[in-house]
Amino acid sequence: MTKYKVTGSVPFDGHQPGEEFEAEYDDDLEDRALERGSIEVVGARTSKKKEASNDA
Amino acid sequence: MPKRVALKDSFMVDTSDLSNFARAVSVSFTDDQVDVSGFSATGVNEYLNGPRTQTVTVTFYGAYGTGETHAVLYPLYKNRTTTVIKWRADQTAVVSVTNPELRGNAKLFSYGPGSTRGDTDTYDVTFTAIDAAGFDWFTT
Numbered sequence: 001m002t003k004y005k006v007t008g009s010v011p012f013d014g015h016q017p018g019e020e021f022e023a024e025y026d027d028d029l030e031d032r033a034l035e036r037g038s039i040e041v042v043g044a045r046t047s048k049k050k051e052a053s054n055d056a
Numbered sequence: 057m058p059k060r061v062a063l064k065d066s067f068m069v070d071t072s073d074l075s076n077f078a079r080a081v082s083v084s085f086t087d088d089q090v091d092v093s094g095f096s097a098t099g100v101n102e103y104l105n106g107p108r109t110q111t112v113t114v115t116f117y118g119a120y121g122t123g124e125t126h127a128v129l130y131p132l133y134k135n136r137t138t139t140v141i142k143w144r145a146d147q148t149a150v151v152s153v154t155n156p157e158l159r160g161n162a163k164l165f166s167y168g169p170g171s172t173r174g175d176t177d178t179y180d181v182t183f184t185a186i187d188a189a190g191f192d193w194f195t196t
Contacts, residue, residue: 012072032131
């Protein structure tokens with residue numbers, strides 16, 4: 001599970017702007033949501049996709 | 057279910073809740089009508105259902121802020137992304153038999169925002185079902 005925060009003004013997956021929540025999303029969905037600024041990862045972790053490419 | 061005035065609809069695209077940026081939703085499920093008529097005494101045509109096309113067209117307000125309409129929709133079109141859409145009548149109630157949710161995997165095959173001086177910035181976006189499961193109504 002990863003901890004996220006809803007950024008911007010649009011609710012995300014039932015969570016309100018500013019709310020922090022834990023969830024498990026597939027890599028592509030997570031990357032799209034991070035890219036457009038819908039959510040951010042709380043803490044220092046980068047996106048799972050980037051982590052995977054760094055590990056390779 | 058009683059009659060209703062559409063006010064509390066929920067519309068989600070790619071897990072983002074764009075309900076407040078949408079003002080109309082129109083669902084279209086259409087089967088090709090295949091003519092399989094042969095000679096007959098009455099001359100009435102005979103049909104079978106052919107391929108099915110399912111679309112959901114939404115009128116969105118143009119909004120270009122972080123995570124808003126354009127930021128959600130345009131990348132889906134640009135990158136030919138498959139995403140999930142969800143629509144139900146009452147966002148304040150859970151999905152149920154009396155508040156069913158339309159869901160399915162969709163793509164955008166066109167994207168065309170615009171504007172007219174003095175008018176509210178709105179544009180229609182059509183989501184097309186793109187796999188065999190299609191769009192369907194769920195009660196849980």
